[in-house]
Amino acid sequence: MVEDSAVEVRPVAGYTGAEVVGLDLAKPLSDAEAAAVRAALLRWKVLFFRGQHLDHEAHLAFARRFGTPVAPSRRGSVSPPEFPGIETTADRLELGGRYGMDRAEWLDRRRHTLLRGWHCDHGARIDPPAASILRAESVPAYGGDTCWSNLAAAYAGLSAPLRAFVDGLRAEHRLGVGYQPRPGDDAYVRHLLDHQQASHHPLVRVHPESGERLLFVNGYYVEQILGLSRAESAPLLEMLLEQAVRPEYTVRFRWEPGDVAFWDNRATVHLAPNDTGVADGPRVMHRVMLAGEVPVGVDGRPSDPVTGTAPGRW
Known part of the structure; x- marks a missing residue:
């Protein structure tokens, strides 16, 4: 347990995830509170704040304490038009019938392996978001949990010879x-x-x-390591x-209305739920993403763009 003034950080798993208590995110954070949150995020990769009940303005104000919210040009159909930095997802309103497919077919055609659902947000961009x-x-009453995994712990858990090998590799991240x-x-x-995105990122990036x-x-964007045969x-x-995504590097979060999750999109991958149709009730979520930088590898070389928007453009 780590304390800073009224802020208390309670780890919820061995490597990944902590609950932060003692903060009302609807109110402006002091510099000390913001510093405590940032330190906890760097340490635990994803933070959970229970029962906050923010509105869109407060959500964006909290996000601005830690970076610059991006305004994607393409958002979900139920996203609020007056808040371009807010993306709203409503599973039953959007995924059913999307691209002429019901939700089950849509997921099945995208997830061709058991690991396919794990991803970072917008990983095919040359500058993926820093945080979400x-x-x-x-x-719903049950179902719809989200899982995160710690990519720093995953790298550290490799054997030394394998770490040395993957340090020098790069991979293509491509949408679809x-x-x-x-x-x-x-x-x-x-x-x-019409909206292709692809980048060559280091297989090991430096935070x-x-x-x-x-x-x-x-598993969502990567299928080919460069310089290797298929x-x-x-x-x-x-x-x-x-x-x-070894289980010991992961954390699973059970959502309640008003909860907030804040994760480092550079240091984690997460798994979107695939069980929201089991229980009755809508799952409506709002997301803000913070602008990120071009990844840099162990050798100091940044990622290379292949196709898509330039850094900073959404």
Whole structure:
């Protein structure tokens, strides 16, 4: 337990995740409180704040204490137009019927392996967001939990020879990789062609604040390690993905209305729920993302853009 004034940080798992109590996020944070939150985020990678009940303005004000909110040009159809930095997701309102598919087919065509759902937000961009702040407006009685995994712990858990090997590798992160198209005209394929994003990121990136080395892999955007044949790349990537989400490096969070999760998008991957249709009730969430930097590898070399928007443009 770590204390700073009224702020109390309570770890909830061995490597990842802590609950922060003693703060009302609807009120401005003092410099000491903001510093305590930032230190806890760097240490535990994802922070949970229970029962906050923020509105959109307070959500954005909290986010601005830690960076610059981005305003994506494409947001969910139920996102508030007067708050461009807020993305709203409502599973039953959006995922059902999206691109002409029901939710089950949509997920099945995107998730071709058991590890496919794990991802960082917008990892195919040249400058993925530094952090995300998600708050729950309403959730079903059960189901819809979110999991996070610690990429610094995953890297440290590799053997020394393997760490030395992956330090020098890079991988292509591409939007829509592995998607199985529908027969005939496919609306999602047309969306991918119109909004393609791809970057060559280091397989091990260095955290710009903590200096930690992070195993920068995820199942949602990455399918090819550069310089390796597909036959060589596939088993190595599968092994690294399994390493990245070993149970001991993860935390699982049960949402309640008003809860807020704040995670370091550079140092974690997370898994979106696939069980929100089990219980009745909507799952409505609001997200703010903070602008990030171009990843840098162990050798000091930044990521290379392949296609998509320039850094800082959304």
